[in-house]
Amino acid sequence: MSHRRVSPGDDTNGTTAGRPDASTAAPAQDRIVDPRAVRVALAPVAAHAEIDPIVVEPPAVPVAPAQRIAGLGVLGGMAAPASGFGASDVVDQGIVLIDGDPVHIRLDRLGPVHGVLIDDRTPASRTSVLLLPFEPAPGAPGSGGAAVQRSGVERREVVVDGWRVEIEIESERRASLRERARRGREESARGGPTEVRAIIPGVVVSVSVVAGDAIVAGQQLLVVEAMKMQNELRAPRDGVISRVAIGAGRTIEVGDLLLVLE
């Protein structure tokens, strides 16, 4: 285990009202359910222009961090965590590789949850962080860690300056396998149907299309009400609606299939 790769839930292909190039047939196990990791952007709302509902649409550029820190690993100076539980280290320090570049960096732990990340790059910085394991609901199927272990993916919640970031940690080997699988899917998915899935939870207020409708990119597909706000979902691209999976009045969760676009 010399290298692990860390990414902010970057394998979200096909999870959202999808990017047309790689959205179909994405196995559910690659789906990141946290909205943080789902690639969506909301149209910026100018002052006083908040007259229309919020527009939720898949953007060209994901809001989730574009910065990809791959190949984070140990060069030296650190005890390798060869087998499970290490000593009660209070300082994680050493030189790590970020996109191949060696960086001096240190994490001082101040307790079970608190830490300070000390980054000696310019400008040098000290940032307080909260580190929590990612936990499914107690008693829910999949809780207890077995599923997480089996998949080889460790998920964590890290809070920095009030921002909540879910990260995944996986082995280098798993990451490259996953990359290969993803590229394969993209190849086969090009030109195929797009599954449009819910990116926020709520109640479907109205559905503006029926199967067979020809639509253009940006056209309103349906309206979802969540927390007293009406959110409009728009078409990610031109196409024909091949299936409408939900109806008005339905309560939806993140990831639920809404409709399919050919």
Added chain:
Amino acid sequence: MATSRSESLPSLRKDMESATAAPFRRVLVANRGEIAVRIIRACHELGMEAVAIYSDADAEAQHVRLADLAVRIGPPPPSESYLRIEAIVEAAQATGAEAIHPGYGFLAERAAFARAVEDAGLVFVGPPSASIDALGDKLHARRTARDVGVAAVPGTLEPAPVDRPDQVASIIAEAEVIGFPLLVKAAAGGGGRGMRRVVSAADLPAALAGGSREAASAFGDGSVYLEREIVPARHIEVQLLGDVTGHVVALGERDCSLQRRHQKLVEEAPAPGLSREERHDLHAMAVRVATAAGLQNAATAEFLRSPDGAFYFLEVNTRLQVEHGVTELVSGLDIVREQFWLAAGRPLSAEALAAAERAADPAGHAIEVRIAAEDPSRDFTPTPGRIRRWLMPSGPGVRVDTGIESGDRVPAEYDNLIAKILVHAGDRDAAIARLRRALDETEIAGIQTTLPFHRFVARSEPFRAGELSTGWVGDWWDGPAEFRRAAGVALLAGGLNALTSGHAMTPEGRPSSPPTGDEPSADGRWRHAAHAAATDRWPS
């Protein structure tokens, strides 16, 4: 029939005997969340018993635990619980409550609710139904302002014709006089519903029709009118109290300019940059409008301030405002407590009158930030879910109003405000420094909140310099960039920690199982785990 937690209706509180006088013996709080907690606290300080109501989503909520009695009012959807007028009045009668405090939101500004409470022989803690009716109609309020010589935002005073081709020319002529861009607003409106921004005459008929339709479905009243869009504007409002004799006073003003989608994010008192004379004049204008409208109990008159310093009357909110706390901090007055005495028919208290005397000379400076279950990197979209860690600040000059504890779930059914963090200090700079300190102490995990936005505001030079306007968020806030910066740090910290520790940190300090490095499996277990997490965070 609603069931109460206790069968014994006689006095439940041991301290009742010692309480010499209270406005009421028992009060039903017709709300939830932080405002229900705030009102229950006032009840207990006055020696009154508090009756909570709750939906199934709130059965274990803090406001239910703090109350002396609690009545289940229905399933989670507001229309089946907190908006059920008959059930709430019945709960009050069944529990022997003498008065009902509506808080804000839900039924607070429904004249029908105030009337139902009055008709049941109970006391509504707020303005009488007639003034809620009168002031809830924004056109009526605008005409009232005109009658007492207070300038309203330029616009029309009567409902605009909708879907009347024969009158298009005349309404366009009126619009040209007001000037573009302008706003189509709902007479019965609030929260931006029924509102349309119109940049040219050609768009006006469609905006009138659309705004009217939305208003009709939201408020049951499709009346719309035109109002000039004042940009950049500051939103400044005046806290008012009135008694049954018609005596109305102002307790001071608040600046609530930092908003998104017409929802306030940051409020402060006093409004920065106003002279003593300007405060006086503004307070006097608010009192004139409220007096003419026959206002009683607590209300707030809202104004816009244009860049040239002119104030324009916007509307009167006939309820306790979310942001009443900043006025309490700089006036020294407990507004909820005053509300109860006023509702009981007392004249304005000596404390209230003294606070009104000092209204233009407030004590120090107070700032409130609203911690909401919203993602400020995604245009403040809602983020309901379970709070996994919840540490609120404390220390000198810090007040936190909340109804949330660690482990609580923020339901998707209700308003996403989960806490108000208020600071008070000798002057504005000291208050900002205190806010910065308080927000540094604040820890929330499990759901994304507006905390990072407020940390940004507390460090913002334009904010410190008093550059406030309703366009502030759009002008200064780049949520995605702020998130990307934090995510970079999170990746390093999480990755480094995983590399060196080989075991995860847990909230209890208990090591969880180390990752095994197994290969990805296609058996869908991952999906189950993910689905469970989604179910927890995104309740259906």
